Amino acid sequence: MQILRTVAELRQWSREGRKSGQTIGLVPTMGALHAGHASLIRAAAASCGQVAVSVFVNPTQFGPHEDYAVYPRTLEADCALAEAHGANVVFAPAVEELYPTGAATFVEVEGLSSRLDGASRAGHFRGVATVVSKLLIAAEPDRAFFGQKDAAQVAVLRRMVADLRLPTEIEVCPIVREADGLALSSRNLYLSADERMRALTLSRVILETKALVAGGERRSGTLIAAALETFAMEPEICVDYVELVNWATLEPVETAVPGSLFAVAAWVGATRLIDNTILG
Secondary structure, three states: OEEEOOHHHHHHHHHHHHHOOOOEEEEEEOOOOOHHHHHHHHHHHHHOOEEEEEEOOOHHHOOOOOOOOOOOOOHHHHHHHHHHOOOOEEEOOOHHHHOOOOOOOOOOOOOHHHOOHHHHOOOHHHHHHHHHHHHHHHHOOOEEEEEHHHHHHHHHHHHHHHHHOOOOEEEEEOOOEOOOOOEOOHHHHHOOHHHHHHHHHHHHHHHHHHHHHHOOOOEHHHHHHHHHHHHHOOOOEEEEEEEEEOOOOOOEOOEOOOOOEEEEEEEEOOEEEEEEEEOO
């Protein structure tokens, strides 16, 4: 497996693969890879002849008081995991490679970028859209693979790809969970043992919401109220949002229909976690 450092190298690799008739897959990540990322890489390898995994902690999607400086950076282990699950190359650029000195161009998906995570993390989705557009332009993939855990991000990127007419399919893979239900996240590494137990409240809320919907409840207000009641049982958890939205627009809906996104975000200690389910 190759480790590529420049956009020119990644583009050359992609174009050589396409010349030989291969389908190109891209798995964008910020590293600290875990079993959730591994599932994306396997999905890419199953449907694409050549797979690139990008490992890049993107500075523009972090706020001024967020965890950019301490975000886990484990490139050697990331490369080993990527290779074990079917990646052909890892793209691990320096910040200056994707953001040259004086860079002044950003991509922003208006409307969607201010909803859900974008409402509490100003500029976050602008950073995500910018770096993913750079990666799609560099790698020229046929398909790019993302996890459902980042469902709001998926909505933003789908809109961006459609608006810019980029020739890449956005593939969404299911959430991967620990045995006890906690959605896998690189930020789980921040949790103390006590916080790890409290964090299970997020997945419990998701399970309870699914059960309510399966039992016939469809009203947004009722679903959200029930979720907030469960969160209130853990007073040390600080809820960011509990929302029922249209997955394409991220706008609130009054009634759950098949395909509606029920999403939650909460602070467990100093760690912000997210979870969701696609209803129906």
